Amino acid sequence: MISKKMKRLVENSSIIRAMFEEGTRLSEIYGEENVFDFSIGNPNVKPPEDVKKAIIDILSEEEPNLIHGYMNNSGYEDVREQIANYITKKDGVKLTANNIVMTCGAAGGLNIILKSLLNPEDEVITFSPFFGEYANYVDNFYGKLVVVKSQDGTFQPDINALEEGINERTKAIIINSPNNPTGVIYSETTIKNIAKVLEKKQKEYGTSIFLISDEPYREIVYDDIEVPVILKVYKNSFIGYSYSKSLSLPGERIGYIAVNGEMDNFEDVIASLNVANRILGFVNAPSLFQRVVGRTLGAEVDVNIYKKNRDLLYNHLISIGFECIKPEGAFYLFPKTLIEDDKKFAQIAKKYNILLVPGTAFGSPGYCRLSYCIGYDKIEKSLEAFTKLAKDCRNL
Amino acid sequence: MISKKMKRLVENSSIIRAMFEEGTRLSEIYGEENVFDFSIGNPNVKPPEDVKKAIIDILSEEEPNLIHGYMNNSGYEDVREQIANYITKKDGVKLTANNIVMTCGAAGGLNIILKSLLNPEDEVITFSPFFGEYANYVDNFYGKLVVVKSQDGTFQPDINALEEGINERTKAIIINSPNNPTGVIYSETTIKNIAKVLEKKQKEYGTSIFLISDEPYREIVYDDIEVPVILKVYKNSFIGYSYSKSLSLPGERIGYIAVNGEMDNFEDVIASLNVANRILGFVNAPSLFQRVVGRTLGAEVDVNIYKKNRDLLYNHLISIGFECIKPEGAFYLFPKTLIEDDKKFAQIAKKYNILLVPGTAFGSPGYCRLSYCIGYDKIEKSLEAFTKLAKDCRNL
Numbered sequence: 154m155i156s157k158k159m160k161r162l163v164e165n166s167s168i169i170r171a172m173f174e175e176g177t178r179l180s181e182i183y184g185e186e187n188v189f190d191f192s193i194g195n196p197n198v199k200p201p202e203d204v205k206k207a208i209i210d211i212l213s214e215e216e217p218n219l220i221h222g223y224m225n226n227s228g229y230e231d232v233r234e235q236i237a238n239y240i241t242k243k244d245g246v247k248l249t250a251n252n253i254v255m256t257c258g259a260a261g262g263l264n265i266i267l268k269s270l271l272n273p274e275d276e277v278i279t280f281s282p283f284f285g286e287y288a289n290y291v292d293n294f295y296g297k298l299v300v301v302k303s304q305d306g307t308f309q310p311d312i313n314a315l316e317e318g319i320n321e322r323t324k325a326i327i328i329n330s331p332n333n334p335t336g337v338i339y340s341e342t343t344i345k346n347i348a349k350v351l352e353k354k355q356k357e358y359g360t361s362i363f364l365i366s367d368e369p370y371r372e373i374v375y376d377d378i379e380v381p382v383i384l385k386v387y388k389n390s391f392i393g394y395s396y397s398k399s400l401s402l403p404g405e406r407i408g409y410i411a412v413n414g415e416m417d418n419f420e421d422v423i424a425s426l427n428v429a430n431r432i433l434g435f436v437n438a439p440s441l442f443q444r445v446v447g448r449t450l451g452a453e454v455d456v457n458i459y460k461k462n463r464d465l466l467y468n469h470l471i472s473i474g475f476e477c478i479k480p481e482g483a484f485y486l487f488p489k490t491l492i493e494d495d496k497k498f499a500q501i502a503k504k505y506n507i508l509l510v511p512g513t514a515f516g517s518p519g520y521c522r523l524s525y526c527i528g529y530d531k532i533e534k535s536l537e538a539f540t541k542l543a544k545d546c547r548n549l
Numbered sequence: 550m551i552s553k554k555m556k557r558l559v560e561n562s563s564i565i566r567a568m569f570e571e572g573t574r575l576s577e578i579y580g581e582e583n584v585f586d587f588s589i590g591n592p593n594v595k596p597p598e599d600v601k602k603a604i605i606d607i608l609s610e611e612e613p614n615l616i617h618g619y620m621n622n623s624g625y626e627d628v629r630e631q632i633a634n635y636i637t638k639k640d641g642v643k644l645t646a647n648n649i650v651m652t653c654g655a656a657g658g659l660n661i662i663l664k665s666l667l668n669p670e671d672e673v674i675t676f677s678p679f680f681g682e683y684a685n686y687v688d689n690f691y692g693k694l695v696v697v698k699s700q701d702g703t704f705q706p707d708i709n710a711l712e713e714g715i716n717e718r719t720k721a722i723i724i725n726s727p728n729n730p731t732g733v734i735y736s737e738t739t740i741k742n743i744a745k746v747l748e749k750k751q752k753e754y755g756t757s758i759f760l761i762s763d764e765p766y767r768e769i770v771y772d773d774i775e776v777p778v779i780l781k782v783y784k785n786s787f788i789g790y791s792y793s794k795s796l797s798l799p800g801e802r803i804g805y806i807a808v809n810g811e812m813d814n815f816e817d818v819i820a821s822l823n824v825a826n827r828i829l830g831f832v833n834a835p836s837l838f839q840r841v842v843g844r845t846l847g848a849e850v851d852v853n854i855y856k857k858n859r860d861l862l863y864n865h866l867i868s869i870g871f872e873c874i875k876p877e878g879a880f881y882l883f884p885k886t887l888i889e890d891d892k893k894f895a896q897i898a899k900k901y902n903i904l905l906v907p908g909t910a911f912g913s914p915g916y917c918r919l920s921y922c923i924g925y926d927k928i929e930k931s932l933e934a935f936t937k938l939a940k941d942c943r944n945l
Contacts, residue, residue: 154666154757154813154814154817154818155665155666155814155817155818155821156664156665156666156667156668156671156690156821157668158668159824160817160821162821162824162828163817163820163821163824166820166823166824195618195619196614196618197614199614200613200614200617204613204617205608205613208604208608209605212601212605217595217596217600217601217797218592218593218594218596218797220800221596221600221797221798221799221800222591222592222797222799222800223591223799224800257653257830257831257832258830258832260830260831260832261830261831261832262830263830264829264830265830268552268555268689269551269552269555270550270551270552272552272553275552286827286828289827289828290828290830293664293828294552295691361550401613401617401618402617403617403618403619403832404616404617404618404619404620404833404835404836404837405617405835405836405837406653406802406831406833406834406835406836417550418550418551421550421551421556421559422550422551424562424563425551425552425555425556425558425559427562428555428558428559428562429555431656431685432558432685432686432689433689433829434653434654434656434657434658434659434660434686434829434831435653435656435802435830436653436654436656436657436799436802437800437802439801439802439835439838440800440802441800441801441837441838442835442837
């Protein structure tokens, strides 16, 4: 009775639901403190104090019908200007309020970008491993997701594979750096090479190919690594940003799109994002939290907490024989599984009360994703379980 | 470069934008206090004090990562249960948390319902005059909106026309009561007759036909009129609800869907709404405001303010010769225009600094919509302008 598309999706998602239920079941048997749930990217670090202060200040200083009312579908003009000025200053790209559209997180942002760009059968390229939702977002508008492999060993996009993947139907490329699930940050060279290929192919086909940079982890970066600024490198570029991780506000659904001012048909694109925000039912990004992020620009969660988690888990996994890139950002490890079959590996891990996501969910079998945005104590406690898991796999 | 669908929508919406710009232009010339903007449904009545109190209580009593974190895509279990219990008690329909999906307002709710139900080319019926966004929501999923006329004089749906409009591709009916733009409330008889026709047609075609009741104005009701409870009358029914009007929180994007527990394929539908919420990019309804509405159930804006506005404007319009149904709910008047061409009428109204929306935008030429959710003083001041407008039209 539900649509054919949704029927298929519901069947697939019930596999993931089954996994969550497994977590609940294990918690009931062994106690929540003895279950090591590395499966979900729900930040455990507290939002900065500025957030609470901003909410209370706004409630006492501003008019309730302004705080909670409708505004332009693109968001409050003053907030968009504050964000534009912040980016201009921080990243050295000249933006104004006209370049910014406030969105319901990065997920809302990506959907209105794709709604704006895609005709049915248009192709969108991304690099595996990739955040599985991209496939759904593209399918929402009857587009086709084309997955191109990253380079083995580095998880940097394979530029030759990208070039081969582009054709006259290619409308956009989605990149995600710092990356979910690998934690890798795309280098300046990578970004420049992607831009070069896109420019070449735009000329070859006489089309516009848009670069969509999904950046919810932009501030979750370790060891003073710089995340390259996409808007400086490629004209037809969007940034999809979310405050979910930088302010630990994933449930509030607040983010923005920054649109390159030199984009082809800039005015049409902006107008379209505005209309798409409205007609997809977002209408506008939640109003109070628009005002909150406008007042807390530059505030960030304590990234050191995630860094300590990373170091603890990474060092242990390496010491017991896992192969894994040391992530420079985000809060995920993406090690090779100790046996080839990643789904079976996830099953075995459950014996030790470890919950993780098989790499297959990200288009990369033979790997698994571990979200380390959980308590340090919990990770400490889990190390022994990982050791047992490794031993078990070696004896198979 | 943007998609063909969006190109068309952007061109249409720029006509509406031009109207807003006209408002700004008039304000600059004559002063904002001398421009009578009846074009937008942005509530001017303050949210109840309970809302502010609830926000502050939540911030001081609950854990920040719980307040602002991810939860099930359908929303917080405890909030859904509170809402279910509230509806059960108020309306006498037995609901549990399983019947409720928290949404980004009613617009988000309608979109995830339609995403869940529609295959391309499926038909959705609504009654004119209708909220123009329904056409976009249905088109988002490649469905086809079929508009059936209401009865002249009452704006109650024409049941015979409904019966004729249904065929084997009819997947859903959208109704909206209290109605935007007419302010009419569908009677118990109307609802029962709609249900009868749908049941008959379901049998005839061996299909499920879903009734989607869009109810953002449920609490904006005058003169002790009762709004019939859809869930009591028809099994395959959804309520799409929003707190935008009852709590004056339109910018916060908070509402819910209530799903009839006896619906065909209930489990699949619920699972699908959950997945659709996620993949369309809503992910979940904004988290803090989920908790706020859970704590403020039963709180309402002061509807008397709207009632006074209605009486003032309605009585004046009637006294100067307008034909108009006296609205029983919502905050709109939908009079016949004094000349046949409603677009031309809107142009003439502008001469007197009156901004209104031509009925054509709602599928009903020859009428216009006046939103009276503005200050009483402003309405008082506008009456003379309406008198001049009426005189002008009579002399044409």
